[in-house]
Amino acid sequence: MAQKPIPVNTPLLDGNELKYVTECIETGWISSEGPFISKFEEKFSTYIGSKYGIAVSNGSAALDIAIKALRIGPGDEVIMPAFTIISPAQAVVTAGATPVLIESDPITWNMNVAEIEAKITPRTKAILVVHIYGLPVDMDPVLDLAKQYGLKVIEDAAEMHGQTYKGKMVGSLGDISIFSFYPNKHITTGEGGMVLTNDLELAERCKKLRNLCFEPNGPRFIHYEIGWNYRMTNLQAALGLAQLERIEQFIEKKRAMGKRYQKELAFIADQDFQLPLAETSYAENIYWVFGLVGPSEEAKNKMVAHLTKNQIGTRPFFWCIHEQPVFQQMGLFKDEHYPVAEKLARNGFYVPSGLGLDETDLTIVSQTMREYGG
Numbered sequence: 001m002a003q004k005p006i007p008v009n010t011p012l013l014d015g016n017e018l019k020y021v022t023e024c025i026e027t028g029w030i031s032s033e034g035p036f037i038s039k040f041e042e043k044f045s046t047y048i049g050s051k052y053g054i055a056v057s058n059g060s061a062a063l064d065i066a067i068k069a070l071r072i073g074p075g076d077e078v079i080m081p082a083f084t085i086i087s088p089a090q091a092v093v094t095a096g097a098t099p100v101l102i103e104s105d106p107i108t109w110n111m112n113v114a115e116i117e118a119k120i121t122p123r124t125k126a127i128l129v130v131h132i133y134g135l136p137v138d139m140d141p142v143l144d145l146a147k148q149y150g151l152k153v154i155e156d157a158a159e160m161h162g163q164t165y166k167g168k169m170v171g172s173l174g175d176i177s178i179f180s181f182y183p184n185k186h187i188t189t190g191e192g193g194m195v196l197t198n199d200l201e202l203a204e205r206c207k208k209l210r211n212l213c214f215e216p217n218g219p220r221f222i223h224y225e226i227g228w229n230y231r232m233t234n235l236q237a238a239l240g241l242a243q244l245e246r247i248e249q250f251i252e253k254k255r256a257m258g259k260r261y262q263k264e265l266a267f268i269a270d271q272d273f274q275l276p277l278a279e280t281s282y283a284e285n286i287y288w289v290f291g292l293v294g295p296s297e298e299a300k301n302k303m304v305a306h307l308t309k310n311q312i313g314t315r316p317f318f319w320c321i322h323e324q325p326v327f328q329q330m331g332l333f334k335d336e337h338y339p340v341a342e343k344l345a346r347n348g349f350y351v352p353s354g355l356g357l358d359e360t361d362l363t364i365v366s367q368t369m370r371e372y373g374g
C-alpha cells in the first residue's frame with residue numbers, strides 16, 4: 001500500500017515558537033546575550049527542581065562542562081554504562097579520565113546498578129548514570145554508593161525531561177545533571193542543552209566553562225584556564241521557552257503513543273521481539289523513543305528492511321562504548337565484554353516516536369509490522 005513516508009522523528013513547533021523567535025529578530029537580540037536565555041534557564045531549572053540552570057549549545061557540550069566542572073581529569077575513573085550514546089564517554093575521555101563500564105539490565109536497558117560496587121577503585125571519582133530511552137536508572141542504590149564511597153553523581157538526563165523517579169524529578173537527583181534539546185527530545189531548541197545543579201560554586205564554574213573561561217571578575221581577555229564557546233543563542237532559548245510551555249502535553253502525548261504501541265504491537269512477543277518495559281516499581285515509562293529488541297540481529301535486520309521498504313523510518317539502538325573503534329584504537333576496553341549490552345546494540349531498533357506523529361501514522365506503523373511474516 002502506497003503511503004507518505006513516516007519519519008522516525010518530527011518535532012511539534014506549533015505553539016509560541018514563531019512568536020518568540022520573531023521577537024528575537026525584531027529586537028535584534030539573537031546572540032547568547034539576549035533575554036530569553038536567563039528566562040529559559042530559570043523556567044527549566046525550576047521545572048526540574050534544581051537551583052541553577054546553565055544553557056549551552058547542546059547536550060554533549062553540557063556533558064563536557066559537567067565533567068570539567070567537577071575537575072575530573074587524568075588518573076580519574078568514571079563509572080558509566082557500556083550501552084549508551086558516545087557523548088558521556090567522549091566527555092570523560094577528552095577530559096583525560098577513564099570510563100569504567102557497567103553491563104546493562106536486559107529488561108530496563110539501563111545499567112545494572114548491582115554491578116557498580118565491584119567496579120569502584122581508589123581512582124573512582126564519579127558515577128555517571130545515563131537514563132536510557134524512557135525509564136530512569138534505579139537511583140537509590142547509586143546515591144547510597146556515592147555517599148558511602150564519597151563519589152559524585154552525574155545524571156545524563158538527555159532523554160528524560162519530566163520523568164520522575166519515586167515521584168522526584170529525574171535530573172534533580174545527583175550532584176550535577178544535563179539535558180539535551182535536540183529535535184528528537186521531549187522539548188527542543190534545534191540544538192541545545194542545559195547543565196543543572198544545586199551547588200552555586202559548580203554553577204559558577206559551568207558558566208565560566210561555557211564561555212571560554214573568561215574570568216567573571218578579572219580583566220577581560222585574560223584567561224587562566226581552557227574553556228569552550230558552548231553558549232546557547234537567544235533564538236534557541238526562545239524556541240525552548242515556547243516548547244517548555246507545553247511540556248506536560250508533550251509528555252502525555254509520548255506516553256499515550258507508547259501505550260498505544262504496547263497494545264498494538266503486543267503480538268510481536270510471539271515472534272520473540274521484546275517490547276519496552278511499561279513500568280517499574282519506581283517509574284512509569286516516558287517513551288522517549290519506542291524501542292524493540294529482536295531475537296537475533298538477522299530478525300531485526302529483516303524487520304527494519306520491511307519497514308524501510310514501506311517508507312517507515314527506524315533507528316538502530318546505540319552501539320556499545322567498549323566496541324567503539326575510536327576507543328579501541330586508543331587501547332581502551334581491551335578484551336572487555338558486556339553480552340547484554342552487546343545484544344541490545346545488535347538486536348535493538350526503534351520505530352517512529354516523534355511528537356509530530358498522528359493516530360494514522362501509528363496505525364500504519366503497527367499494521368506494517370503486523371504484515372511482516374518473519
Ligand SMILES: *Cc1c(COP(=O)(O)O)cnc(C)c1O
Nearest residue numbers: 058059060085087158159180182
Ligand atoms: C541526545 C543525547 C545526548 C546528546 O545530546 P546532543 O544535544 O545531541 O549533543 C547525550 N546523552 C544522551 C543519553 C542522549 O540521548
